[in-house]
Amino acid sequence: MAGWNGEDDVNNIPDRLWWTLVADRASDGKNTPFWYRRACMYCLKKTNPNGDLNTSKLIANRSLPETVIEYLKRIQAIVWSRKFLVSQSLDKKPEWLFGLGSRYIKEADLVCILFGCSVPVILRKHREDTGASYFEFIGECYIHGRMDGEALACMDEVSIIDGTVEFNIR
Known part of the structure; x- marks a missing residue:
């Protein structure tokens, strides 16, 4: 990996x-x-x-x-109590990212940079019976090359705005 x-x-x-x-x-x-x-x-x-x-x-x-x-x-x-992970970035030039996350991570979980958080986090999408969706916070993670502001440093303002998503986290 x-x-x-x-x-x-x-x-x-x-x-x-x-x-x-x-x-x-x-x-x-x-x-x-x-x-x-x-x-x-x-x-x-x-x-x-x-x-x-x-x-x-x-x-x-x-x-x-x-x-x-x-x-x-x-x-x-x-x-300790973490798993290695790979995740594909959604940048204009997609690349495979490597890191460590919670031992509870699963395939299809999302690696996200949340404004105000000091490190990337893992979120898991859920659907309610009504069809509405929400996200569960799984834990923080380390993603090589995306720490300490590196994820945003290579993006221009338009890319940041286009890549910004609101999450309903429970």
Whole structure:
């Protein structure tokens, strides 16, 4: 989903994978340290043949560098009870987006940027017996390349107005 598999060279790890694993933030909420990429590459060499990585087992290994342990703890905090997701953007140039969301997400849920929210959110559409529709808030998410205003930064005013939708959220 992220554009990398265990057979690929770890030196070619896509930014969207290692940034998503830490939600593009350090444990103190500041910008991602430059060495997180190297720590991720180190950890990917430790995956089993199925591509799984036992972060708890690695953290318990006191011979690991402290930076790798810090990175693994950050990954645990971010991915716990979350699922990876892909979503197609509705931009003029559609692209596949990659991220992390609630473990309760389902196919056909919507990734939305709500004015006033600091992060993208997942909404699920429901229909009432009357035919009216409403949306359920499923949770926040991390979408690589669409955080910190990146989603709106590449749009002009007309595109923002055309892409604005009102949601009845319950």
